Amino acid sequence: MKFGHAFKEALEAETYPRHWVDKAVPYRQLKKILGKVREELINNGYDPDTLQKLVAERNAEYRLESDDSQLLRPKLVVRPATTSAQPLDQKTEVDSLPESPVSLSPTSSASTEPGPSALTHDSAPPYSHRQQQTSDGEWVDVPLDADARFFSVLQQDVNELDTLQDKERVAMIENIHVIGNEIAQVARPRKPVIDFSRSDLYRWREILDLYLSAEVFFSTNEVSGGARSSDRARKQLVWFQEEVGKRQLPQKFKIKSSAVAFQHFLSLNATLLQNLQFQELNQTAITKIIKKFDKRTSLGVKKTFPKVMNSAHFISETISKDICAQLSRDVISLVPQVVDYTCIVCLSICWLPIRLDCDHLFCIRCMIKMQNRQKRFCPLCRADVIQRANESHIDMELVRYLERWFPKETKEKQRNNEDERRKELLGDLYVEGAQPPCIVM
Template structure:
C-alpha cells in the first residue's frame, strides 16, 4: 500500500479531532507539486543524474535559507560547465534561420554544422560564450515549483507546531484540575474514623502501578528514553488491566475518586493520541523529503531539519513535557514508600536518624551499626556513624511519615519492639508471631 493512501486511512481510522486532521501534512498535494519540481528541473537541463554529478563535482549547490520574514527560500546555484555550454550552444543553433538546399529547392533544412565546417561560418550569436548575469562564476537558476513546495511544507509544519503548543496548554490545564481532584481524595485523614473514608492507599497503589508501567518513558538501561506510540499504547493497556485485576477502582470509598481516575485515564489517552498523530505527520514529512531527494537528487534530507530546528513538532515530543509535569503535579501528590526506605533494612525509615552528612537511616539500623563499631556512612563514607544520638532524630520527618504512611510506620514500630525484646531477653524471648515458613 502506498504511503499516501495509508496516511489518509490512518487519519480517518484513529478518530482524531477534526481540527487536528485539518492541520495534517498535505502529503498528496506535496507529491503533485514534487512532480512539477522535477519537470521544471528537467526543462532547465537538470535531470537527476546531471544534478547528482554537478553536486558531486561541487559545480552546483542547493540551499535552503530563511529570509528576513523567516520564510524558506530554496536556491539552486550552478557553476558554468561544459554541460551548460553544450546546452546553450544547442539551443542557439536550433534557433538559427534555415536556408534552402540544392537537394530540396525552396525547402528548409536545419543549419547543423558539417563535420568539416567551422563555427566561424555561423552568426556571432551562435558563437557567444555562456555568461552569468550576476557577473561571477555562479548562476542562480530560477525555479518556481520548489519554492511553492517548501512554502507549503513550512507553513504546514508551523501550523502543526502551533497546534502542538495549544494541545500542550490544554493538557497542562487538565493536569492542574486532576492534581486538585486527587489531592482532595487521596489526602491523609486523622483518626481511625476519618481514615476509613480515605482513598490514600488505593491511589498510592494506582500511581505505583503507573510508575512501574513507564507508559511514555522508560528508565531501563536496555530501552531507556521516549516510547514509540505503539509501545506506549501497550504499556497503558497493561496499566489499566492491572488496575482492573486488583479491583482498585471498585474499592474507592469516595465517589469523586472514580471521577478523578477517569480524568487521569482520559488525559493519558489524549497524550497517546497526540503522540500517534505527531509520529504519523513526522513520518509524512520524512517520506516526502525522501521522495524529493529521490526525484531531484538535491539532497535536502539533512538540511531541512536544520533550517526547521525552531519547530518543536520536528525536534521534540509533547509527551516529554507533559509527563514531567504529570510527575510533578499529580504523582508526587501521593508519596511512595520507596522514597523513604532505609537502604540497610529496605523498609520504611521509622524514627529516622539524619546523620551529619544528611543521609537518613532508621533508628534500629543505626544502633546496630554503632554496636558493630561502624564509623562510615554506607552511602557517602563520611565518618559520622558514632556521632549520631537522639538529637539526630528528624522529628519533622517522623510526623510526616506518621501522616502519610500510617500502616507502614505502625508495622515497623511493632517489628522494632519485638526485635528490641529479643535483644534484651535473649534465649528467654518467646515469639508470639506466626510460625516460621516450612518451605524456605
C-alpha cells in the first residue's frame, strides 16, 4: 500500500480530533508539488543523474537556508564552468558562456505558487543569459520556483503542528493539575488520627507504584532509556491497566471519588498516547516526503532540513518527556513511595531516621550497629561522621512525616526493632514472636 493512502487511513482509523487531522502534514499536496519540482529541474537540464554527478564532483550545491524572518530559502547553485546543462527546449553552446560568472534570474519567494516557467517560454533568452552571479563569486544561481513552494508549504505545516503541540501541552498540564488535586483529596492521610476508612492512601500508593514500574512513556533503564515509541507505550499502558485489574484495586476504593479520579488518570494517559501516535505519524510523513524529494531530484536535503526548520517541538523533541515530568511532579509525588525513604543498609523504611553531618539518612538500628562495630565512615560518601552521631541527629520533622504517610510501615519497623533488641538482650532465651520469658521464677 502506498504511504499516502496508508497515511490517510491511519488519520481516520484512530479517531483523532478533527482539529488535529486538519493540521496533519498535507502529504498528497506536497507530492504534487514535488512533481513540479522535478519537472522544473529537468526543463532546466538538471535531471537527477546530472545533478547527482555535479554534486558528487562538488560542482553543484543545493542550499536550504533560513532568512532573518526564519523562512526557508532554497537555492541551487552551480559553478559557471559546469553550466552546460540545457533546457530541453533550448540549445545553447557551452562556448557561448562568458568566462566570468554570469547572471541567473533571482529565485522566486517561497510563497509564490509555481506556474508556467519562463524557462519553457518560446521567447525566453538562451539559458546562459538568464543566470545571475551570486555573492559567492564563483557560484551562480539556477532559478527555480517549485522548490520554494514545496518548502513553503512544508514549513507552514510544521509550524502549525508546533502550535498545535503547544496548545495540547497546555491542555494536558491543566488536566494534570486537576487530577492531582482529585488524588490529593482522596489519598491524603487524615489529621489528627489516621482514619483509613476515609483515605485511599494505600490503594493509590499501589496504583502509582505500578505506574512507575510500567514506565509507560519514558524509561530510565540504562539499556533502553529515553522516550518510548507509541507502540511500546501502548503495550506498557495495557500492562499497567491489567495489573491494576488483577489486584482489583479500583474495587477496593473506599471513597467513591477515587474511582472518578482513577478514570480521569487513565483518560489523561490515553490522550497522551494518542498525541504521541499523531506526532509519530506526521514525523513519518515528513521523513517520507523528504526522502522522496531527494530520490526524485538528487538534491540531498535529508540532513539539512531538520537543522534549518527551527521547530520548537515537532522536529526536535516530543512532548511525552515534559508531560511525564509534569505528571511526576503534580500527581505521583502527591503520594510518596516508601522506596524514597528506605535505609540503604537494611532496605526497609528509615525509622527512626538519623541524619548524619554529611546529610545522609540511616535508620537508628543500623546506625547503632555501625557504631558498635566501630565504623567511622558514611557508607555513601565516606565522610568520617558515624561515631559523632547521637540522639540530636534524629530528624524529628521527618519522623512526623513518616508517621503520617507511612503508618503501617513505621509500626512494622518499630515492632521489628523491638524484636531485634530483645534478641540481642536475651540471646538463646529469645523466642521469636513471644513475649520475653521471666528468668526470675
